[in-house]
Amino acid sequence: MSDLLEVLAQPRSDTGKGASRRLRRTGLVPGIVYGGNAEPTMISVRHNELDRQLDHEAFYSSLLDLKLGNGTTKVVLKDLQRHPAKPFVLHVDFLRVSSDEKLRLTIPIHFHNEQTCPGVKMGGKVSHNVTEIEVSCLPADLPEYLSVDMGEMGLGDIVHVSELQLPPNVELTHSLDPETPVVMIYAPQAESTGDEGAEDAAGGEETS
Template sequence: MSDVFEVAAQPRSDTGKGASRRLRRTGLVPGIVYGGNDEPAMIAVPHSELERQLDYEAFYSSLLDLKLGNKTTKVVLKDLQRHPAKPFLLHVDFLRVSRDEKLRLTVPIHFVNEEGCPGLKMGGTISHNITEIEISCLPGNLPEYLSVDMAEMTLGDVIHVSELNLPPEVELTHSLDPETPVVMIFAPQSESADADDSAEGEAAPGSGPGSD
């Protein structure tokens, strides 16, 4: 992991919708940090700072340094609530991590060598069926993303979940069928139509079942 993200938080004692609204009016996002051997702690995070961090894809799947007073705790972003109609963050959850306990976290999938793959050059259409996936690993082995190399993909090729290249000590959580397509390349529409017309033309009139 190349980036180190720090989240500055402050403790909060008031709870309930009214208290959360008051926090938001002062530019803070109410949140909670839980897990590990400590009790859950109610926190507040500056909205502008959190919003800036969220612009980085790696923030969602990296170990974060949560600074609360004089204490720094390793956490991961576990949940984020956004306003359904406005660009506001409503609530954030962080999970404490232990170096000896496996994490379950969703990481993005990056498709590399996509623009130069043979199937695209032949006029095919690329379909990304899955763009993120849940993995399980120890915190020290947490990847920011998984890579799918499309350099050799041609028309009709499919890469399935079972074919994903996983880093050492990283496992899938098996929430998806291994044969679920991750990415595929469809032949051009005209080509598919020509193939269908050709198949129909091969059946001579009167040669089907029941003909005399």
């Protein structure tokens, strides 16, 4: 996992759309590192390496080691621009982090014991309304994900944003209403069949 959280970058001086296109032709992705009381730095990273890392959920919500020249800087992935029609990353943004400054970052929600909970065993259907959420915390307290234990959920049960269990020193931002449903289990509606409709029609003909 450690190699997945290391970003090997090279500095770049050329800017503009033409320079970015030339970089992409050589298998590089243009990017920028900013924040942390330092000037923004223009960088490039290898597309194949970045693409491999982006396949892993942890890359989006973990502290990363950005290696640039002889130095290493702690960053988080802040923005990603993809080609609208092709499997290419066009641009990447990283945010420097400081140990004493809080981060705002979107992290995933993992749902546990979903298939074994009473509501699902009774035939209920699960609706995941929120699968990621923004949190605020110091870098050292950043969780990789939030967990929702569905082990005791029955038919009609709902877990709201306000009921999420947060690790110590981690807060939710105000991006969602506290009463927003995160996950719920609902009873499937009875399905009406074409045969039932035909029987109703036939019954109507007999009584006419």
